[in-house]
Amino acid sequence: MSMDYFQYLRKERMPHIWCPGCGHGTIMKSILRALDKLKWAKDDVVVVSGIGCSSRTPGYLDFNTLHTTHGRALSFAQGVKVANPNLKVIVISGDGDAMAIGGNHFIHACRRNMDITLIVFNNNIYGMTGGQASPTTFTGSKGTTAPYGAIEQPFDVCNMAQASGATYVARALDIDAVAMDRVILSALQNKGFSVVDAWSQCTTYFGRQNKWGDASEMMDRYKEMTYNVRLAEKMSPEEKAGKYPVGMLFQASRPEWCEEYGKLIERVSK
Amino acid sequence: MSAEATEKKAPVIKFLAGNEACMEGALAAGCRFFAGYPISPSSEIAEKMSGRLPKLGGKFIQMEDEIASMGAIIGASLAGAKTMTATSGPGFSLMQENIGYAMMAEVPCVVVNVMRGGPSTGNPTGPSQSDVMQCRWGTHGDHPAIVLSPNSIREAFDTTVQCFNFAEQFRTCVVLAMDEIVAHMREKIVIPAKEDIKIVNRKKPDLKPGDPYKPYEADASLIPPMMNFGEGFRYHVTGLDHDATGFPSGAPDNQEILHRRLVDKVEMHKDELFLFENHRTEDAEVLVVAYGSTSRSAKRAVEEARAQGIKAGLFRPITLFPIPEKQIAQAAGHAKKVVVPEMNLGQYRLEVERILGPAVPVVGVHRVNGEPIAPSLILSAIVGG
Amino acid sequence: MSKRYEIRLAGLGGQGLVLAGVILAEAASIFENKNAVQSQSYGPESRGGASKSEVIISDEEIDYPKATHIDLLLCLTDAAAEKYLKDCPETALVIADSDLVPSAIPEKFRSVKAPITRLARETVGKEFVTNIVALGLIQELTGIVGLPALEKAVLDRVPKGTEDLNKRALEVGREAAHEYGAHILSAKG
Numbered sequence: 143m144s145m146d147y148f149q150y151l152r153k154e155r156m157p158h159i160w161c162p163g164c165g166h167g168t169i170m171k172s173i174l175r176a177l178d179k180l181k182w183a184k185d186d187v188v189v190v191s192g193i194g195c196s197s198r199t200p201g202y203l204d205f206n207t208l209h210t211t212h213g214r215a216l217s218f219a220q221g222v223k224v225a226n227p228n229l230k231v232i233v234i235s236g237d238g239d240a241m242a243i244g245g246n247h248f249i250h251a252c253r254r255n256m257d258i259t260l261i262v263f264n265n266n267i268y269g270m271t272g273g274q275a276s277p278t279t280f281t282g283s284k285g286t287t288a289p290y291g292a293i294e295q296p297f298d299v300c301n302m303a304q305a306s307g308a309t310y311v312a313r314a315l316d317i318d319a320v321a322m323d324r325v326i327l328s329a330l331q332n333k334g335f336s337v338v339d340a341w342s343q344c345t346t347y348f349g350r351q352n353k354w355g356d357a358s359e360m361m362d363r364y365k366e367m368t369y370n371v372r373l374a375e376k377m378s379p380e381e382k383a384g385k386y387p388v389g390m391l392f393q394a395s396r397p398e399w400c401e402e403y404g405k406l407i408e409r410v411s412k
Numbered sequence: 413m414s415a416e417a418t419e420k421k422a423p424v425i426k427f428l429a430g431n432e433a434c435m436e437g438a439l440a441a442g443c444r445f446f447a448g449y450p451i452s453p454s455s456e457i458a459e460k461m462s463g464r465l466p467k468l469g470g471k472f473i474q475m476e477d478e479i480a481s482m483g484a485i486i487g488a489s490l491a492g493a494k495t496m497t498a499t500s501g502p503g504f505s506l507m508q509e510n511i512g513y514a515m516m517a518e519v520p521c522v523v524v525n526v527m528r529g530g531p532s533t534g535n536p537t538g539p540s541q542s543d544v545m546q547c548r549w550g551t552h553g554d555h556p557a558i559v560l561s562p563n564s565i566r567e568a569f570d571t572t573v574q575c576f577n578f579a580e581q582f583r584t585c586v587v588l589a590m591d592e593i594v595a596h597m598r599e600k601i602v603i604p605a606k607e608d609i610k611i612v613n614r615k616k617p618d619l620k621p622g623d624p625y626k627p628y629e630a631d632a633s634l635i636p637p638m639m640n641f642g643e644g645f646r647y648h649v650t651g652l653d654h655d656a657t658g659f660p661s662g663a664p665d666n667q668e669i670l671h672r673r674l675v676d677k678v679e680m681h682k683d684e685l686f687l688f689e690n691h692r693t694e695d696a697e698v699l700v701v702a703y704g705s706t707s708r709s710a711k712r713a714v715e716e717a718r719a720q721g722i723k724a725g726l727f728r729p730i731t732l733f734p735i736p737e738k739q740i741a742q743a744a745g746h747a748k749k750v751v752v753p754e755m756n757l758g759q760y761r762l763e764v765e766r767i768l769g770p771a772v773p774v775v776g777v778h779r780v781n782g783e784p785i786a787p788s789l790i791l792s793a794i795v796g797g
Numbered sequence: 798m799s800k801r802y803e804i805r806l807a808g809l810g811g812q813g814l815v816l817a818g819v820i821l822a823e824a825a826s827i828f829e830n831k832n833a834v835q836s837q838s839y840g841p842e843s844r845g846g847a848s849k850s851e852v853i854i855s856d857e858e859i860d861y862p863k864a865t866h867i868d869l870l871l872c873l874t875d876a877a878a879e880k881y882l883k884d885c886p887e888t889a890l891v892i893a894d895s896d897l898v899p900s901a902i903p904e905k906f907r908s909v910k911a912p913i914t915r916l917a918r919e920t921v922g923k924e925f926v927t928n929i930v931a932l933g934l935i936q937e938l939t940g941i942v943g944l945p946a947l948e949k950a951v952l953d954r955v956p957k958g959t960e961d962l963n964k965r966a967l968e969v970g971r972e973a974a975h976e977y978g979a980h981i982l983s984a985k986g
Contacts, residue, residue, distance in 0.1 A: 152648075184646060185642060185644045185645075185646055186642060188491075188641050190487070200648070201648055201659060205646055206642065206646050206647065207647075207649070208490065208641075208648075208649045209648065209649065209650035209651065209652065210483065210487075210513065210651065211483070211510055211513050211651055214479060214480070214483040214510065216480075217475065217479065217480035217481075217482075217483030217487070218483040218484065218486055218490075219487060220473070220475075220480075220484055221445070221447060221473075221484035221486060221487025221489075221491070222490060222491045222641060223487075223491075224471045224488060225471065225487070225488035225491035225492060225493040226492060226642050228642065229491060229641060229642050246476050247476060247479075247483075249476075250476040250480070403466070403471060406466050407466045407469055410466050411467050411468070411469060427819070427822065427823045427826060427827050536841065537839050537840060537841065538838075593836065593862065593863075596836060596837065597834055597835060597836035597862050598822060598834065598835040599826070599833070599834050599835075599859075600826040600832075600833065708860045708861050709860070709861045711860040711861075712860040712861045715860070784861075784863055786861070786863075786865060787860075787861050788865070
């Protein structure tokens with residue numbers, strides 16, 4: 143059964159700006175498949191983004207779309223959600239957007255636990271500005287601002303999200319569309335703040351600078367760097383060392399901000 | 413003091429500080445969303461909002477910083493709320509990028525800047541008027557600016573209502589520049605009955621479901637009508653150069669049209685924006701131009717000068733930007749000298765000099781010591797050679 | 798009353814001087830329909846830093862909201878007396894806490910020294926009503942606002958359940974005016 147993607151796309155905005163081999167389009171399609179299952183009215187969905195390659199996604203999607211300033215998507219998105227909690231709010235961000243310039247907003251959005259889903263299109267590099275190192279650039283990997291290899295430790299998006307209070311946390315690779323679909327759908331269904339660390343290869347900047355090869359070679363390398371969290375129990379610590387788990391990593395039930403504020407309004411407006 | 417003024421049919425008498433009157437004005441104007449971050453000397457606005465808004469079914473959220481506060485009020489405004497934040501110099505600096513976004517994407521919202529001494533942390537608890545040019549030019553790029561500055565408690569209420577009305581009418585971010593003295597001093601205020609307060613709401617396009625909506629298509633007023641998110645007309649909002657559809661467009665012609673329209677939509681309506689007071693300017697040979705709390709010192713100095721037989725007068729811009737240029741020139745019609753007292757080193761004085769040209773000497777009275785400018789200092793400048 | 802009456806209340810943060818100023822100004826403007834402006838200057842400290850609260854009361858429009866020709870100075874610390882006495886014209890009335898302001902008030906001023914804080918603590922029973930005791934003292938000595946207006950303004954602002962305590966504080970302050978300020982009262986006639 144194949145769905146009609148174009149019912150959710152702004153055809154007149156095509157072609158998109160992404161490079162051949164980029165994983166962003168693959169993740170965007172996963173989002174559309176999840177939304178197709180949820181059958182939310184298009185007028186009720188707001189897709190918010192910051193600045194960067196990932197953040198061009200909303201422009202292609204036929205919903206209410208809000209392309210904000212660099213790093214600030216979550217602050218705009220929370221304003222939208224609080225003002226009208228009936229709107230379904232999805233935030234699309236990159237690793238630089240969400241974890242560097244927007245890092246403070248990221249941890250506080252997790253802490254508040256508003257019913258918003260953040261999908262981080264994580265390609266470990268600043269693509270749009272020309273391949274500079276990002277907060278998720280692996281130690282030793284090169285960027286145009288790390289010509290000798292990054293000396294810093296990268297952020298683990300999922301650990302940050304969990305520690306900060308997000309109530310659904312998952313990681314998936316663009317190569318594994320089935321897993322990506324599953325976690326994005328679950329994230330959207332979670333009544334609270336959800337974070338999906340969606341890995342996407344940047345062949346143009348990350349791949350070339352680090353000699354990781356083309357898209358398929360990069361995807362293979364991502365597979366080698368990760369393991370399915372459902373197999374974790376059967377794996378030895380040595381097998382897991384230095385690797386990232388993928389799948390649903392954390393889920394919790396915690397009061398949602400807008401619901402709590404709604405109760406507060408009821409309590410004090412009597 | 414818990415009376416819900418905005419719900420009152422009859423006028424309400426209160427004794428309020430400027431920050432409190434500002435909050436009452438915002439609520440009366442229909443503000444139902446406030447996002448903010450604590451900073452002296454503006455924090456009382458956030459504190460009072462956190463108590464009052466939920467009682468009216470409105471929303472208050474304390475954000476992690478001023479950047480987020482500004483982002484949140486833009487997002488909430490797009491979702492249909494009338495929104496406000498309040499801050500002071502350092503926070504206002506942090507907000508600038510998103511203030512520019514609100515102007516570029518034409519999202520109505522109000523920012524209150526309770527001015528304290530700067531630059532940097534400066535004097536957090538002292539009065540100042542040193543953000544006047546930041547209010548005008550704080551964000552990057554050419555942009556429109558509507559900035560009001562009250563000098564009394566009642567006016568803090570009225571100008572806040574006016575800020576919302578202008579924001580809604582012109583689809584832009586409007587700034588209320590209060591100084592710490594007005595923010596913290598208290599006076600009696602008669603809050604008008606609800607039906608006596610003029611409220612402006614954003615103009616909606618005349619569309620039927622299914623009609624195409626171009627969010628940035630303006631008529632002769634140059635102000636595009638606005639749909640909110642969730643009202644059935646999906647559209648795109650961006651801070652990039654965009655065309656009438658709202659989608660990015662880098663075409664040179666289009667950029668030129670957009671940027672000129674953003675500025676012109678305020679410029680062509682500026683006569684509607686000018687709020688000002690003339691006090692004894694008809695025959696003034698010495699004109700004082702002063703705003704905010706400094707204008708109260710100036711008024712006293714003018715009275716004392718008149719008592720000495722000097723024909724002094726005061727022109728007080730309430731709308732600082734756009735600058736009421738004609739009105740200033742008119743007030744200075746008989747002036748042999750113009751005095752501009754400011755709690756900064758001459759930011760508005762330069763504008764007055766530009767407007768009046770070299771024919772009239774303009775004397776500044778400037779203090780940046782965290783103290784108000786006493787009437788005697790202004791009087792000396794009026795009397796002095 | 799002269800056209801413009803200027804009051805400066807000075808001491809430390811925590812002594813309730815800002816609230817005292819607000820109450821005095823409310824008594825004049827809300828309950829007696831005069832014009833009044835209250836303002837303050839403050840530092841970063843919530844407690845213990847220098848605190849100054851000013852009230853201007855006038856029958857006419859009040860332009861400049863700060864004191865320039867002080868009619869009444871209240872000092873609840875020695876530092877406040879040292880700092881602000883020099884701003885006062887000779888016509889000013891100076892009221893000081895006799896325990897907290899050991900320095901002599903210059904003779905050129907009309908002055909009253911009373912143990913305001915001690916009266917609050919010992920006679921009323923709660924030190925936190927020091928500011929209200931001071932208001933009672935000011936009211937009786939100057940008549941700048943009437944007692945009914947002041948009492949209404951006090952009761953409007955103080956926490957529920959402390960009404961009697963605060964009324965008592967006003968009374969103790971007014972009694973102190975007679976005990977420590979008879980020379981002022983008799984001069985006033």
